[in-house]
Amino acid sequence: MLEIKNLHARIADDGTEILRGVNLTVKPGEVHAIMGPNGSGKSTLSYILAGKTDYEVTDGDILYNGESLLELSPDERAAAGMFLAFQYPIEIPGVATMTFLKTALNAQRKARGEDELTTPEFMRRVKEKAAELQITMDMLKRPLNVGFSGGEKKRSEILQMALLEPSLCVLDETDSGLDIDALKVVSDGVNALRSPERSFLVITHYQRLLDHIVPDVVHVLSRGRIVKTGDKDLALELEKNGYADYVGAAA
């Protein structure tokens, strides 16, 4: 599904190197967790996967179903099945949430050669998924994310994911800002999407998310490299001992 090979990337503006040789392979249906200290490059990796041009790939490649993603624009990647749930979802005043959702969904369908959804069918899907994520229709009447609380924004991201039905879901700290009940709701939402064809890359600092969304593989990213890979027990160990054992290894 996803193969990241020796990925080096720097900030386009000033040339600061952030990723220094990331290798990672995610198979269909797998859930991989990425943990690691603040500033180690987790969000950067997620942005590069989604196609943000603030970063420049200087070496290596990202293969998605065997094809390089690097030449694709963000929207082409999305239509191909990539989804990034942002660590900090942004507010877009003046863009109605419903208009946004419909435009995004239909743009992806169009890019894949599928028919656009009719408004009633679209509404039916939104209502259903919103209810599962305990998002009120009232929230959806507002401009995109505007005035949403931190937790509401995160739920809004998962709603988008549920509607767009991507095949690779990258969740960047979706758990941060969620209260205990919301964490459960969001995790259930994610788990409902798990399938043999869909893979997840879950970036998190905390074991508690991984209690709900149980990973197949856990990686530690430190200073732009994956310094340790293990099974779900690795996360438990990190919770207990911190990163001290691994951060040194990256130097």
Added chain:
Amino acid sequence: MNMELRTLETKAEAVLAEAYETVRDALPGGASVAKLRAEAFDAFRATGLPHRRVEEWKYSDLRARLKDVPAFAAKRSDADAEAVVASAGEAYEAVERHRLVIVDGHYHPELSDVAALAGEGVTVRPFAEALAAEGGTLLDLPVVARDDAAVGLNAIFCADGLDMMIADGAKLTKPVEIVHVSGAEAASTAERILIRAGAKSEAVILQTFVGGVEGTFSNTLTDIRAGKGSGLTVARLQAEAAGTTHIATATLTLAEEAHAKLICAGVGSGFARHQSFVAFEGENARADLLGITMVRDRQHVDQTLVVDHAVPHCESREIFKTVVDDGAKGVFQGKIIVRPHAQKTDGQMMTQSLLLSENADMSLKPELEIFADDVQCAHGATSGQIDEDLLFYLRARGIPEKEARTLLVLAFLSEAVEEIKDEIVIEAFENRIRSWLSAEE
């Protein structure tokens, strides 16, 4: 007159001066009107067309723009005028409305819904008829508009147009559209429109300016008088052809407790200036001014407004949004004046521009002139570009770049669009905005 001035006179100025000499005796109105025209002409002779050294016109040099001025248009036959209107396209095609037709500055009653309007309590008559009946006082304008050069030029030449009187208490069931169409031969126009809304009347008036060709020079003036307690919306849509020059002045006078909304969308002309002069004459009145301007290529569009709070307890709100692409130029000048005794004035002016290209240019000049102490007045002016992070967010959800940009431009304009409140106007404007955006290369 100082003869030296003549050596500095441009060709356009000479043509206009000659045009006046030729038509002066044929212009409508009695002695009082002729006197006003002569005074306006003297002022024109002294100062010429407004140019960059005239403070109010410093960003829009009309003298430099007008290389020449075509002759004032003759009135067409109704059949001919109808054909011109038909070829111009409609902004409100699907809307049930009363229509008043002006072609090349001439009002065509036979093509207009005069009888239906009479049934709603609205009397419409040709401007010349009103001028003959009421004399020079009909040309009276708010103090802040009087000295303006384009206003003066309109006073010299205004010969046709219409006078619309909405009876006290009349609540119109349908909007009234005044269509101003310029034909396919370059001509000058200087029509004047009077809209007098009686006490407690309610109406929505749509003014559309379309057509024209390279060289067309329109200098229209719409004089709106909102009577006591009236509720009036005047939505102006200027979408003339790219080669035209258009000066569109609107004056708005508000009586006590009147609530008027003056909306101006400008997407047309190579060189356009929309001027709005607002004067509060009665207390507890409110004026909302909304502007949506979109320019590209080498277009130059200027939104200039002066709001004169001459009496206490009035409110004014101005929201002006400008989108500038390519090497186009946008101008916003807004002035709020609060006179010494106009206490409890509440005036808020906001203007924002969105520059879509490196070469796009925007000049902003917001001003407050406050002479009363117990007032609430503020203005804000910003200029920016499309936020790349927002663009990335939309694209990361699968929305292609062009569509994402369209969404963000619509989002930028939304604040002004929402304030329109009238669904008919919103729909027509949104259609315009979308077609503007989809025409983008």
